[in-house]
Amino acid sequence: MLLSGLLVVALVRTGNLALLKAQQRLHIGEVRVQDLFQHHPKPMWAFDEETLRFIAVNHAAVAHYGYTEAEFLGMLATDMRPPEDVPQMMRLLSETLTPHHDAGIVRHRKKNGELCHVHVSLHRMRIRHRDSVLVIADDVTDEVRTRDALKRQELQFRQLHDSLQEALWIGKDDVREMLYASPAFLTICGHSARSLLQDRTLWLSLVHPEDRPIAEESLLNLVAFGSAQCEYRICRPDGSVRWVADRKRRIVDASDGSRLVGGIIEDITDVRAAAQALRDANEQLEERVQARTAALQFANDELDAFARTAAHDLKTPLNAIIGFIGLLRARYAPALGPEGDRMSALVESSARGMNHLINDLLALSQVATHQLQPVSVDLSAIARDVVAELRQSEPGRQAEVRIEDGLHAQADPGLARSLLMNLIGNAWKYSGKRACAEIEVGRVESPDGTEFFVRDNGAGFDTRQADKLFKPFQRLHEASEFSGTGVGLATCQRIVRRHGGHIRLSSQPDVGTTVFFSLSGRARTRPADEPPRDSGFARLA
Template sequence: MHILPRKTKATAKKGIHLASFLGRLIWLSVLPLIVLSLWLAVDALRSRQAQDRRQAGIIAGNFATDLDQYLAARTGALQMLANSPLIDDEARWGELYREAQSFNGFFGSHVILAGVGQPMRMLFNTRRPFGRELPPLPVPKGRAAAPLAAATGKAVVGDLFTGPVSKTPLCSIAVPVVREGKARYVLLTILESSQLQQRIDQRLLPAGWAISLLDSQGHVIAQRNSPRHQEVRAVDRVEVPSTVAPWKVLVEIPAATYQPPLVKLAIMLALGLVASTLVGVLCGSLAARRVGRGVRSLVHWEPEATCGIVEIEEAHELLEHATAARRESEERQELFIRHAPAALAMFDAQMRYLHVSQRWLRDYGLEGDVVGRSHYEIFPEIPEHWRELHRRGLNGEVLRSEGDRFVRADGAAHWIKWEIRPWRKADGDIGGIVIFSEDITGLKQAQEEIQALNEDLEIRVEQRTAELKAANQELDAFAYAVSHDLRAPLRAMIGFSQALREDCAAQLSDEGLDYLLEISTAGYRMGELVDGLLVLSRSLRGTLERRPIDVSAVAERLVRELERAEPERQVQWQVEAGLEVSGDERMIEVVLTNLLSNAWKYSAGAEPARITVRSEKRDDKRFICVEDNGAGFDMRHSSRLFKPFQRLHRQDEFPGLGIGLATVQRIINRHGGAMEAEGEPGNGASFRFWLPN
């Protein structure tokens, strides 16, 4: 136990006694307590007002969010009706009317279809039977939804007005029906103010508060307040605008809500001040006496004496415990460093070992106790640049390396990963350095072996690539030779079968003539397959030369060629302007020729036939799409689309060889792009390709 020395007369200093100081402190504390209490009262009132205002903002914001969702749902549903193809055919407006009635059944709001002229004539209104004569659409004062939607081409929520049919307060949401960039019609849904009143009545409000929904002209759409709300003066108003409509939600807090808490707070404050002052003086005096005795016993401490204050006695124990804790901390530090799973050593400013881990001793082959010995004495072979690193660390630098080569005195080479970090004493001066190191010789050897394996792998890949290239060239040459050499035998087979049929028809039976016809037909079919094989082998020949290609111009030229070939067909074409890709011009023309020819062929049974060439963005990639409304295909068999000589339709339905799409995919793959296809039987097909820039 550490004993504090007694004060003598020589060491005693003049000053105020502790008891007098504590007494004055108690009385001086009363005045700040009163000031603090007053300030707390004012702050509590302000906090109450701020809390109420935040709550009002939350209530208004929640209702505004609910209102926005309520309006957005109906706007989205109206947009779906506006995009319906039924609206473009006046003969099918009856079907559109029934879909609008479904809208009414789901949302509880009637739907109006109106023209865009002046006045705006109602074409149908789900409040009246379809075909009934209807008055013109009314134009309310302020923000009228229908004219504004027709003018801007965007969905608009209007202000409050009186409906000409229902004669009740209404609001409307108008969505323009835009075709070719112009508004052709306007779809409206009517919201009765009673519907919004029901939603506002469902809101929970503190007593005496009021909430209102106002349009852009300040007219009340729906409102909820106490019976005497209009007789009191509101002290706080919180407005939150709608993000969908030009409306706002207003929450009002009347002054009367603050009066009862204010009176209660004043009474509690007065009582609290009197009680706290009396209790503070009395308790402070008693505590001051005891604290004074305790402090005096702490200054004049004797082991046998007790002051009766646990904290003061514990203070003496803490002094001794602190000394023991410091000693234990040093022991734990030594234990931690010694058994750390890394090569770690701590040095003083003269590079003498202070602490060292077992891993350090094992990695560097050290035996015995090295604490207190110089690092340079143990390793005299350390080169000068390492000594310079130690000096830099002792000067305050933090140094590290991911791998250095170190040669031992016995000639053994090691790779070391290390870090040097200075440590500081209590006064802030550098007391030495800590070195962390790791022998990564095995890792370096493994990296060198991996590098050698990678180099060998690259050589093998280059060899395999060259072999594959040669094999592809031989395969193309073989395909060309086969297609070329088979022509003569096929011509002979077809020619002799025709000659036999013409010259010896009388000597042959009907069955024999049929056999000759089958031989001729098979020969012609074989010739077409040989031609297809030749086209497939030629599709990727030559050097790929990339350049910008005007896809729109190429597609329009190919379309005109198809129309000249079959002028009797009526096909609706749509080619998007400005389509461009980067690729080989000859190969991309082959791609477009095959895709457009397929669209032309497979849309022959559609009335009317439609073929579209457009762009589409998917996953940040711009695709060129060729679409038709023809026969389509079953997606379950889509894996066969791009295989040579594989067809999804019978030959008697749509003639062909089955190499067009295979050729297209080979060209797209050579460009490093991607090819996709979608289809549905009887509803057309869509082929998309993407090429990198």
């Protein structure tokens, strides 16, 4: 300060007051420049052009890059760049630069190692009597990342378009000019995307003459309704004809309301050929099924005719045998003696058993050919009639029978009676060894709908063998224990199936059996691979 004061006095005494004022103005300007440099919002620094060492750095650079001012002044300008970018920087500095040079976007490295993208401008000037470079850095990392992301998305979008077998296109809203066409057009129609963009009439000219009205109408629908789709043929330059599916719609930009149209062209020639082959195969299969059905129906008719004829021819001699054996035993009993009477009784019993078997087989065969006449049937009334007939056949039999009132079903009356005669007859037969038999006829609600049941407290059986009971002539008890032909449950199953229902069994040995059945087409048939709902049930039909 003393030196400055003496200098001022000297200057005043020597008459150099004007020089003093000029120096004051220069100092004020430097202070202002220094203040602008330090408080500028963008990072700024200056480095010696020869040594590359930092000369000055502003507050924004300190805040942005993380180095202190002292650390900056101990660094070289190259320390700001990743090592792989330094050669590029040196080449730039070695060139003859203009006083103000836009270096573009480069990468800088912060103190924490993070890389950022900055837009750099270089300004050559003399600072402190040295050739220096003033650097102004504008961080554009976010913009660069956004731009790179858009480029990646555009590349991925184009790669996707190029890899798709479907051809994509975009055009003006009036459908008079195509703006974009994907490379797949070359594969589908034999013409490049460039050709379609250059000639707006090319696509319609490729459409098969017979199908051109379809394509033209589809374009009109697009303009009128905003979307359209159709199928037609196109003719390729090699003379081949291909089927294509044409789907298109209007595209509206929500930001500015601008409108374009876009669509997808897909080659469906192979798809249509496969569909036609499937239709042809189905038609052939249908013809074979019809032929097989007719042959099967003819065989069944022949079998039924044979069964009726055989039954008639067999029943006549059987009835004669039964009649003559009865006369033999009545008239010549003394001559036969005990052994002869026993043997003749066996013959008569066997003949009657054969007669019953023929009757049961006839009933079984007639179930399939019987013309159904479903009406509302009172199953309760039929069950009471069946029980009354059974009591009449065995007057001394002790049995408690409970029949629920109001059991109705849509069924053929004759087949419904045959069904209940077999089921209640079985319950009556297999509970015959009980001191007091219990038989119940009722209904329950199940997941399959309404089911009717016939329950008894008879001999029962192991349900693991239940499948056998629905096959003709299969029995789980010896004929010496319980009489029968083994055809009754097979007949019941056919009757239930004819009515669109199902039948299942629940049984335990020495406890009893319950037969559940439905006569409604609404009842669900369990798929073959569905496990039984209960290990104690056997579900059939």
